Amino acid sequence: MPQLHWWQEGVIYQIYPLSFQDSNGDGKGDLQGIASRLDYLQRLGVDAIWLSPIYPSPMADFGYDVSNYTDVNPVFGTLADFDHLIAEAHRRGLRLLLDLVPNHTSDQHPWFHESRRSRDNPKRAWYIWKDGSPNRPPNNWLSVFGGSAWEWDSQTGQCYYHAFLKEQPDLNWRNPEVQQAMLDAIKFWLERGVDGFRIDVIWHLIKDSLFRDNPTNPHYTPDQSPYLSLLTTYSADRPEVHDVIKRIRDLVEGYKDRLLLGEIYLPVEKAVAYYGAEGSGLHLPFNFQLIQLPWEAAAIRRAIDDYERVLPANGWPNWVLDNHDKPRIASRIGGDQARVAAMLLLTLRGTPTIYYGEEIGMTNTVISPDQVRDTREIRQPGRGRDPVRTPMQWTGRPNAAFTIGSPWLPVNPNYPAINVEAECEDPRSMLALYRRLIQLRRAEPALTRGSFRSFAAPKGMISYLREAEGKRFLIALNLTSQAQTLAMQGMCGRIILSTRLDGDGRPVADSLTLSPDEGQVIEVPGT
Ligand code: GLC
Secondary structure (H helix, E strand, O other): OOOOOHHHHOOEEEEOHHHOOOOOOOOOOOHHHHHHOHHHHHHHOOOEEEEOOOOOOOOOOOOOOOOOOOOOOOOOOOHHHHHHHHHHHHHOOOEEEEEEOOOEOOOOOHHHHHHOOOOOOOOHHHEOEEOOEOOEOOOOOEOOOOOEOEEEEOOOOEEEEOOOOOOOOEEOOOOHHHHHHHHHHHHHHHHOOOOEEEEOOHHHOOOOOOOOOOOEOOOOOOOOOHHHHEOOOOOOOOOOHHHHHHHHHHHHHOOOOOEEEEOOOOOHHHHHHHHOHHHOOOOEEOOOHHHHOOOOHHHHHHHHHHHHHHOOOOOOOEEEOOOOOOOOHHHHHOHHHHHHHHHHHHHOOOEEEEEOOHHHOOOOOOOOHHHOOOHHHHHOOOOOOHHHOOOOOOOOOHHHHOOOOOOOOOOOOOOOOOOHHHHHHOOOOHHHHHHHHHHHHHHOHHHHOOEEEEOOOOOOEEEEEEEEOOEEEEEEEEOOOOOEEEEEEEEEEEEEEEOOOOOOOOEEEEEEEEOOOOEEEEEEEOO
């Protein structure tokens, strides 16, 4: 097998900068705070950090509304702080990825100020303006955050399109000037040494040139977000999107070893098209199946096999359990199964991404009405994302040592038990498990570059083999709360790691017994 890129063997760690570590007592995390925690990340064993947006922003969508692509939001610090952070990360062998938000800007971006000034402004065509009226939008497209995706602008008598909040007007990516401006911003950060980008809602970049109405979704059920009542046939995932992604890729190819990781919520057969023809697209289109599927062995087993089957020849897989938009895994499936999920994430073939706090078992936080920050919660009660964005829990001291001030979102009251310091001292903690899994992955090429093969397992279990360079591992995961037995099909071996962090080295022959909610990695002779 050829030499792998760092991002194929590595583990990515997502930081939500507002919530990781505050250094100046304003209750909001910042770059100096992150720099002060790099030793922790190095010890955890991850290879790269992805920072959710750090650019200047009015924070209508907490940084996903950018008002300047080439600077740092004063809330987080300065460009000098950024340079310090990247230097310190690189000194420790950690890569740094930024979040790029190319689909839309803030309505406070100077480009939009100009664009909305008059119909003949040179920047008018940088955004998507259409005729309509206050009560009759140009078409039926919906905003992800509720209501029509069109906002009436009385000053110029037209509507502009916003896939998200009205404070986030979509850029017109069919305009070469827009493409060039964004490429310039990307170049700015590449020159500063960033190791790549996670690209926000990349499948949205290009819209139908005829702006046709989206069709009704025949499978919609009213418990779903109203946005899903229509298919996004014409508002997203248009074929020409691959041309603009290729332009970004071509730019990035001019630099050594950089990574493009793209956010794509599409069925997996469609998402893999984002690797691009002959690998001219993203290095990693995010694979969100473990976030979206019910936590059931049969469904997940099928999804893993299907994904392996539809991946293009050189498409490298990736996996993720949660992120800043989705429920925390420990809340979704419970703390015991979250350990099984960790073993799955870190032993599957492909690059894993960990969301900050996942490694200590952080759970969703109850947010009282007066603490709500995410406007999505106000627009669509129950769909807000504050519960998964609360401060990192470092110690049992006040505010979990996240801040000496008043935290921007409440610290989860479970912090006296769930925190880094306590878990460092507990050899069986979630943190201990994540560290062991990451170490094992680093030590065993079978778990990174190795082949993947499903292994027959009883109902409620997932099992597979990973193999490289004459070494082979059987991974057996019990997704139920009953003990399970797995037939070893003539193999024997020894337990290398259990999610319970006991019994290492025990021999296994004929059959393997798993406790409720247990996962095991077993070394078996190679073929
Ligand atoms: C992505 C981000 C999300 C944001 C949205 C609009 O889905 O992950 O947090 O609200 O894009 O930028």
